[in-house]
Amino acid sequence: MKFNDCIDMAINDIKKRKFRTFLTSSGIAIGVMLLVLVFGLGNGFRKYTEERFQNKDEYKIIKIDNKEASKSSDSEQIEKKIDSNVIDKLKNFESVNSLKSITKSQATKTKLDDKEGKSVEVIGINPGETIFLNAEINAVKTDTNRKNKDITDPIIAGRTIENGENNMVLVGQKYLKKMGITDFNSVIGKEFEVISEMPKDISSKEPLILKFEIAGVINSDYNYNNSIVVSNDTISKINEFYTGEKNFIENEGYSEVSVEVKDFNLVKDTAEKVRDLGYVTTDSVALAESMEQQSKIFEFLLIIGAVIVLLVSCIGVVNTMTMAVYEKTKSIGIMKAQGASRSTIQYIFLVQSGVFGFLGAAFGIIIALLISLGLDKILVNMINSKTGEGMTNFISFPVNMVLVTIALSVVITILAGLLPARRAAKLDPVDSLGCE
Structure with a gap:
């Protein structure tokens, strides 16, 4: 049949x-x-x-923390110094387009005219490097849900800090709003006090008062919008106040480094190279x-x-x-x-x-x-x-x-x-x- x-x-x-x-x-x-x-x-x-x-350009960024990479998930993360030698090695990676290295600290309060701001994160940057990576800028420009619809530049008022300007500061738009300031152009060039205090029950040390001139205001669509940004020399002074250690960055290194690779497909291999150097990384591949x-x-x-x-x-x-x-x-x-x-x-x-x-x-x-x-x-x-x-x-x-x-x-x-x-x-x- x-x-x-x-x-x-x-x-x-x-x-x-x-x-x-x-x-x-x-x-x-x-x-x-x-x-x-x-x-x-x-x-x-x-x-x-x-x-x-x-x-998405922001997924081309690899964040490197000053923590030692460990193969064991149960072991505690130990701090590992990120110094200038490590930065040079990262810059020599063929896949790396640009990078920025920052150091973090904390200030107890701030003053601007008759207004006072509460505790704020202080970011120390190297003006010789970029403050905002191209990937971060492009990510904001393509984000249709951004808060500032008409302005996509990282600095919404004023300008950025130039190399060697240790007396200049960038203030986040969000932080200024908390202080009750909405006219951001009006604060450019004004004196801005950053005050760091030790807890009274720990030390009777006099507060560290640093005075700056406001160079610019950071767009609320970017990182550091609720922080203040100063030079590395200034952040070393603040950390020296808290720790008593001089030449803080030279001795302790940077808090973190952000690396922008040329293409998303290079993120995984680049992150593995960084981990081979012994550092913890955060990248989009792990999320994906x-x-x-x-x-x-x-x-x-x-x-x-x-x-x-x-x-x-x-x-x-x-x-x-x-x-x-x-x-x-x-x-x-x-x-x-x-x-x-x-x-x-x-x-x-x-x-x-x-x-x-x-x-x-x-x-x-x-x-x-x-x-x-x-x-x-x-x-x-x-x-x-x-x-x-x-x-x-x-x-x-x-x-x-x-x-x-x-x-x-x-x-x-x-x-x-x-x-x-x-x-x-x-x-x-x-x-x-x-x-x-």
Whole structure:
């Protein structure tokens, strides 16, 4: 018997029992629909994550802390000095576009005219390096949710600090607002006092009072918007006040270094080189891998659920094919009497099982595509409203994934129909012909 004849017989049987065919195929369709949606969502999430990290400049930045990298997750992090020699090594990396090194401290309070500011983080920078990396500037410029819609420059009023200007300070826009100042241009050139005090129960040391001239105001869309920025020489004085150690940066090194690489694809290798130097790094690759890992776990659980639905639907296929064998017992006897072999009889029922799988898969894919149209719009609107991106679609259905799903459905239903098909093949022709 030819393959086309088996297909014709399978389709004729399906047409005769439309309702039973519908119920059997529905279970398969639900399982396939879930599988397709899961694959579509998972593939879309991976593409979105990849594009997001590759197209956002801020993900090209690697933060290096003055902590010693340890292979053991349980061990305490030990401070490791970041000195000028390390900075030179980082600058010599071919993948590095630019870097900045900073030192942190704290001031107890500040004064500007008749206004007083509370405790503030003090950032010491090397004016010979950039204060804001190009990646940071480009990230703000492309951020549609930024607070200052009309100004994307890092300095919203005044100018930055030049090399050797130890008497100049940059003040964060957010910090000035806390002091009750909103006219940022009015503070440029004014005297700004930075006061550092030791706790009275620890030391009776007189406060350190440093007076600066405000050079500029830092845009609230950038880092340090709630801090003040001074030169490294000044930060050394503040840290010397607290620790008693002279030449603080020379002896203790920088608090952290931010490295901007030329391309996102170079982030992982560059971070590994930095860790080889013995330092702890924070980079976007770790975040991307963490997000992908969580996505895979969620996707795996959904796939397990979809496979369970498919396997349960296979019970319906077994039941339907068993009924088909019972109903066609006499026809089987006639075919055997005409010379049909066991393999031919078995083949007929396996083909019919495969047709169930194909129909269920086709219906499931169509349903999944229809559902994805509405779901995709919801996801795109949610992402665009939160990120300001111009995304047009999220869910993605690769053609090979659809074809694999159809093939999987057909294979599973054929396996489900194997037991009834074997039973049909083993029927005795004499007993079959006598069956009503």
